[in-house]
Amino acid sequence: MVKVTVCGAAGGIGQPLSLLLKLNPKIDELSLFDVVNVPGVGADLSHICSNSSTSSHLPSSREDKSALAESLKGSDLVIIPAGVPRKPGMTRDDLFNINASIVRDLAQGIAENAPKAFVLIISNPVNSTVPIVAETLKKNGVYNPQRLFGVTTLDIVRANTFISQKYAKETKATDFNINVIGGHSGETIVPLYSIGNSKSYYDKLSEEDKKALINRVQFGGDEVVKAKDGAGSATLSMAYAGYKLAESILKALTSKGEEVVECTFLNLDDSIKGAAEAKKLVKNLDFFSLPVRLGANGIEEVKYDILNNISADEKKLLEVAIEQLSGNIDKGVAFIKK
Numbered sequence: 001m002v003k004v005t006v007c008g009a010a011g012g013i014g015q016p017l018s019l020l021l022k023l024n025p026k027i028d029e030l031s032l033f034d035v036v037n038v039p040g041v042g043a044d045l046s047h048i049c050s051n052s053s054t055s056s057h058l059p060s061s062r063e064d065k066s067a068l069a070e071s072l073k074g075s076d077l078v079i080i081p082a083g084v085p086r087k088p089g090m091t092r093d094d095l096f097n098i099n100a101s102i103v104r105d106l107a108q109g110i111a112e113n114a115p116k117a118f119v120l121i122i123s124n125p126v127n128s129t130v131p132i133v134a135e136t137l138k139k140n141g142v143y144n145p146q147r148l149f150g151v152t153t154l155d156i157v158r159a160n161t162f163i164s165q166k167y168a169k170e171t172k173a174t175d176f177n178i179n180v181i182g183g184h185s186g187e188t189i190v191p192l193y194s195i196g197n198s199k200s201y202y203d204k205l206s207e208e209d210k211k212a213l214i215n216r217v218q219f220g221g222d223e224v225v226k227a228k229d230g231a232g233s234a235t236l237s238m239a240y241a242g243y244k245l246a247e248s249i250l251k252a253l254t255s256k257g258e259e260v261v262e263c264t265f266l267n268l269d270d271s272i273k274g275a276a277e278a279k280k281l282v283k284n285l286d287f288f289s290l291p292v293r294l295g296a297n298g299i300e301e302v303k304y305d306i307l308n309n310i311s312a313d314e315k316k317l318l319e320v321a322i323e324q325l326s327g328n329i330d331k332g333v334a335f336i337k338k
């Protein structure tokens with residue numbers, strides 16, 4: 001029995017993400033939680049003739065904790081796209097004041113009702129909300145860093161698409177799987193085009209085009225925020241990206257021999273293989289996005305060696321990312337420790 005819960009299921013990301021999850025044959029129970037509109041979303045999805053049952057959970061008041069508890073109980077995987085999205089002119093950090101407490105309260109619910117679940121954090125600012133969840137789970141004595149994932153997959157999705165658009169006649173987006181490391185906002189996002197099959201295409205670009213491509217990946221979110229013109233940020237591409245990571249985690253639970261690797265923003269805790277080595281290479285940051293090998297326990301190994309193979313230009317991007325990430329992480333940790 002595999003149970004997956006989406007917190008924020010009635011939102012712009014939550015709805016298409018839940019649809020994709022509803023179609024996954026590995027999922028037996030899809031549980032939807034939101035503070036508005038979720039019974040309608042649940043009723044709608046429940047008519048789909050796929051493998052899973054659907055339940056929806058709406059609190060009766062601000063004080064009602066039972067709906068969240070019920071939605072989470074027995075969950076193997078919890079995905080959190082709850083909270084407010086950006087409007088034009090805002091940074092992801094501008095969302096901190098509202099989203100930090102939303103994410104903290106959901107993490108408290110997870111600690112109490114699904115302490116062993118894999119937890120995927122989509123809510124922004126990811127660079128701070130993931131430390132918030134880690135600290136909340138620690139406070140409750142149920143923290144396992146192998147099971148906490150900051151979702152940065154949309155940056156990989158964009159990096160693949162944007163380079164393929166430069167070579168539309170020769171390539172498709174699905175030809176690429178670019179490693180994107182660091183964090184999930186602006187210059188903390190570091191696409192590594194110099195590694196793997198993208199290298200030969202990337203190298204052919206002019207210096208100006210290289211810069212523009214990197215910048216487009218780093219600020220891809222802004223492109224959507226601007227185009228939506230006040231109606232929110234990326235939802236459909238994000239639902240695809242969040243689903244992709246969830247699918248890989250579920251696949252790795254049962255994969256026999258096949259290596260499943262994804263980039264994720266993780267806690268570089270000593271208990272995870274390769275994390276201590278990675279931490280040394282990123283100036284002792286506690287959280288960082290890197291490719292990880294997934295398995296039955298979640299994050300089985302951090303593929304830190306990639307940091308030893310990056311180009312001189314990427315090293316410079318990394319310096320900037322590390323500098324900015326440090327403040328974002330501290331802000332999240334301080335919010336819980338205050």
Ligand SMILES: NC(=O)C1=CN([C@@H]2O[C@H](COP(=O)(O)OP(=O)(O)OC[C@H]3O[C@@H](n4cnc5c(N)ncnc54)[C@H](O)[C@@H]3O)[C@@H](O)[C@H]2O)C=CC1
Nearest residue numbers: 008010011012013034035082083084085122123124154238
């Ligand atoms: N990690 C990433 O790559 C990306 C992250 N995001 C972030 O995802 C978040 C959600 O974005 P959208 O779905 O577009 O926003 P939205 O406003 O359409 O949906 C958010 C949903 O969260 C619900 N919600 C609010 N408080 C809640 C609580 N305490 N418990 C449960 N649900 C609650 C709302 O009722 C709403 O249905 C934003 O913070 C956004 O910045 C967006 C795109 C990419």
Ligand SMILES: O=C([O-])CC(=O)C(=O)O
Nearest residue numbers: 086124154221222233234
């Ligand atoms: O830009 C935003 O605010 C939403 C987001 O994280 C993204 O699209 O990468």
